[in-house]
Amino acid sequence: MLDASRVILGTYGQAFIDGVWQTNINKLEASVELEKRELNLVGNDWKVHKTGIKKGTGTISGYKVTSDMIQRGFSKFDIISKLDDPESFGHERVLLMRCMPDKIQLANWTAGEEVQEETSFTFEGYQLLDPIVGD
Template sequence: MPVLDPTRSIQGHFGEIWRDGVWLTNFYKAEASVDISYEKIKRSGTRRVGNKLGAIEMSGSIGGYKVTTEFAEQIAQAMDDKRGAFVCELILALKDPEAYGYERVRLKGVQFTKIDVMKFESGSIVEQEWPFVYDDWEYLDKISAS
């Protein structure tokens, strides 16, 4: 039975976040997930309840250091201009040089759900968390051991 080569486990040090083709160098963490709901279906002749696929919700967040006001200003301006929501594309990448390759995921139709207008704590580096929802995603590059 093969044993895990620990050097092939992926480390987050080499993660990158790109927004509309621009590397967001001050961001150091990202998460994107898909929440799948199921509806309970009662069935006659059995006590077992079935499950039917229901709504699918895609959400995530990016986080990093506060460096400029530019990001918050762009999102707020889009709402002020009455053009609707600020919509962008994010590419999340993991590129650990010891891994079996690298992985990149494109998140489409990203809309941020919260803006930190001002946030700080005396004696601490200012960090920001940007939660979002998105419409669709696709793998641009996949990691494979073969």
Template sequence: MDNLQTMLAKDTLSAKMARAFITTREGERYLLFQAKTLEATLEKEKEEVAILGRMQKGHKSVSMKGSGTMTIYKNTALFDDMMLRLVNEGIDTYFDLQVENEDPTSDAGGRVVILTGCNIDKTTVASYDADGKLLEDEIGFTFEGVKIPKNFRMLDGMQA
């Protein structure tokens, strides 16, 4: 245990050192500088598998779904316009969401994740709060694919 290497604190990534971009199917690209938080998750759906000769059941992955939430400062009509296009024209908007994490202090480097086929579940079209501080909107969405064109580097000492 004396020779056990540990991670250096500098190699964590600051959660604030990120950028996000939306690219619509029409090729329009937007920098989401009003984005405050974002979390996108992949979730597996599994079926239980009864196995003869075993008391414990197994589990088999049968499908997956991607979903997420993003909180923005409400100072853009971008997401409202997407929803209004569906309401008024019957045209739903799909887009790709590119998320970049890069902390120049960390030896892990940066990461780029592209969520493809994103589609909004909900957005707030009107709100106020007399006790509130800043106008925000939490946007729920789903996505159909994930690409990671740039991933973190392996830190020294991780390879056992």
């Protein structure tokens, strides 16, 4: 049976851009999509698949506290995602390599509200640095 205390909460997530902890970030999402080619082979009544190239995409968002993302422009950077819930079986760190913004948010504010900043990006590789392994 699942021990509910082992479920990881995003509250303990951290994002590091080029090694610098981004304390203003409250959401990070990244995924890899694999292109597959469908093949029809004689004597086979099943479609088979050949793997192709991969595409990494993600979004990082949080509160605006600096002009860092504007200053970076479209230069590439690395992101390390870290999940470290003290009740989990350990922590997980994933390196997203050669991230590049899709667009740069120059202004997005409303009087009386916190300014949120969201940057969608692509990346060109990943590495699982620290896996979480259950008991």
